[in-house]
Amino acid sequence: MELQVSNSPFNQEQADLLNRLLPTLSGVQASWLSGYLTALHAQAGAVLPAQPNTDAAAPAPASTAAREITILFGSQTGNCSGLARKLSKKLAEQGGQVTVSSMSDFKPNHLKKIENLLILVSTHGEGDPPDNAISFYEFLHSKRAPRLEGLSYSVLALGDTSYEFFCQTGKDFDKRLEELGGKRLVPRVDCDVDIDEPAGEWITEVLRAFREEGSQSAPSSPSIGATAANETDHEFSRTNPFHAEILENINLNGRGSDRETRHIELSLEGSGLEYEPGDSLGIYPENHPQLVDELIGFMEWNPEEAISINKKGEKMALRDALLRHYEITVLTKPLLALAAGLSSDERLQELVQAGHEQELKAYLEGRDLLDLVQDYQFKGTPAQSFAGILRKLPARLYSIASSSKGYPDEVHVTIRKVQYESYGRDRFGVCSVQLAERLRSGATLPVYIQHNPNFKLPENPETPIIMIGPGTGVAPFRAFLSDREESGAGGKTWLFYGDQHFTTDFLYQTDWQRWLKDGVLTRMDVAFSRDTDKKIYVQHRMLEKKRELYVWLQEGACVYVCGDEKKMAHDVHATLAAILEQEGGLSPEDAAEYLQRMQQEKRYQRDVY
Structure with a gap:
């Protein structure tokens, strides 16, 4: 677009000069000129037209x-x-x-x-x-x-x-x-x-x-x-987490269970953080000290050595960096490709080459950074060089298990401890084991709220809801029902819940029983897979109640699924399709279209992982 006498306040000679000059300016030159003219007019006492407040460096073009x-x-x-x-x-x-x-x-x-x-x-x-x-x-x-x-x-x-x-x-x-x-x-x-x-x-x-x-x-x-993706202000966020005090940290499983599920209550007082049912809590965890010390010991590094942890040159003691800043429990293809550049081991060089994808995939499964340095020749690699290939320790997201209406200035989460043996060593879930073994009431955790607009209660409180959440997948439904109790919502509610054993693994049993008694929860079906000769899961209970489920769907009920994505969510989806076919007389194609339409209408929402 050229300046012309007709579309600008310049005469023809000025417009010609500007049209020759402006296209030759770099971005820096244009920004400098803009600021210079602004300052020149201000010094002369001129009143400039109001500009939208976009960026201190330059007005909006x-x-x-x-x-x-x-x-x-x-x-x-x-x-x-x-x-x-x-x-x-x-x-x-x-x-x-x-x-x-x-x-x-x-x-x-x-x-x-x-x-x-x-x-x-x-x-x-x-x-x-x-x-x-x-x-x-x-x-x-x-x-x-x-x-x-x-x-x-x-x-x-x-x-x-x-x-x-x-x-x-x-x-x-x-x-x-x-x-x-x-x-x-x-x-x-x-x-x-x-x-x-x-x-x-x-x-x-x-x-x-x-x-x-x-x-x-x-x-x-x-x-x-x-600053668009990382706005730095005084609000607490993913890039500026709030250090929340732990109010309660209790094991929900009964004596004799081979599972340990922690119910964590955290204080948000003074944070300004707000959440709705369906949102998640992000927690920045620490790696297991045993793994960190074994890694440092094997590599013969100095744990107090100061290393740079980002492009800004910020430094941290090596042990602290491996505890709090770097991911060391997960191996990825990009990491091994970078690691191959630090090792003289020809086996690793070959593993990351094209044509070895299956071998590489098999190696990545179940191994961590200590396995990598032990399996290939990394001794002698400087700590700073090795740290340079590591990615930042990501936050862990957990479905919020509370309603802010019922628990002001608090947030609750439900976390199952992960610990297993692989390749001759104990492996520890980063966040779950930290909470189960190393943190108690009074300690603090860096947290933020991850809003999830794709997993929300219906706007109409009279809309029936069907909730399907085995294991820790039941967490957001505790938030849903708590919120409905506080708001006085009148819509029908139906919960499908499952775990291993009724006597030891019935998470939040007293909450469900109270809500059933008070009418907040209309009905509940449970499946405890290890209490019967044949394993029974939530999808089996759904099929047993297929007629009633279909009636609820026809009444406009919203369906919510939370939990394991790899198997449970697929099985539940297939069961919903089967119910539509058997009770609604739909073809497989029509049943698939029905569920897709429910998703588009936000009547079928999933929080799966």
Whole structure:
């Protein structure tokens, strides 16, 4: 866009000079010039037009103002939706006309009308789309998807390198949009569990691309994106956790159980943190001291050696860094590829080469960092060099088991201790064992709230709800019922719960019994798999009550599933489909469509892991 006498306050000579100068300016030069002119006018006593407060370095450029931008997110736990809203705010501050939508709420036939599309999507399980992205994903990969030659797009993919199909959903979207004729605005960025830095860099590039594409003279302000994903203020968040005091830490399992499930109550007093039923609590744990000391001892490192832990050069004693900062219990393909560069062991060099994928996958399963350094030649590797290949210790997310209406300034979680033997050594669940063995009332934990808009009670309190949560998967349903009790919701409620033994493993039994007595819980069906000759699970109880379940579905009941994704959630889904076929007379295809429609209507929600 060129300056003209008709569209600016300049005369022809001034416009010609500016049109020659502005396209040659770099982003830094444009920003400097903008600040210089502002200061010059202020010094002269001039009154400048009010500017929106976007970034201290530069006012919002006008080049984005005419752009309509659509942001679609697919998120299982809420990370993508949170990033999408932050990005939307930044684009709007630049003058963009931004629409933000969950993929499940987006009408696919509108896709061909979009010129600028930004996708933020996580990968769930073994390369699957998150629940609220399934319908859009299937549409885009079907023959009904339109040609998109006029589309500019970019993808931010979230994932976990400990899974085989890292960021697969984001990769699929990126590839498919290109196949349909779309042009990348900026390249796709894949984020591991520590999302802040790569997500911030992607946002920076997206903001810059819209400015530069709109006008070569648009001033550049890189710091806008640098803080987009990691806003540093006084609020407690994932990047600024609150240190919550432990009020209660008790074992819910009875004597004789081979399981240990901790009920943890934490104080949020003074934090300003708020949550709703269905949200999760993020906890930053510490690694097991035994594993840390064995690792340091084998490598003959100095535990007090100060090492840099990030690009800023912040330092920490090696033992503290291995305890609190680095992940040392999970091996991933990227980690082994980097480790091969530090080892002279030819076996490791070969393991990470193409053609050895199955051997590599088998090695990663059940091993940790101590196994790696013991199995290959790493002795003599400097601690700083080795630490440089490690990823940051991620927070653990747990479904919240309380309602803030019933427990103001508190949050409760339900955590099952994980401990097992593998390759001749005891293995410890990082967070679960820390809470079970090393923390008691009075200790503190760094925590934050992970909001989950994809697992929420229905807006209408009269809507019936069906809750399916074996084991610790029952935690959010304690929050649901506590919230309904406090609000006086009148809708019917039905809980399916299962575990191993009735006498020792019936988590929160007295709570359910009280709610059944008071009418907060309308009915409950339980399955204790080790109390009968034939193992009985929640899906078997569902089939036994299939007629009543179908009636509830026809009445508009919402279905919630929480717990193990790999087996339980799949079995429950198949059981729901079978009930629709048997009681509703639907074909398998129609039953699948019925469940998909329920998901789109938010009547079928899952919090599975």
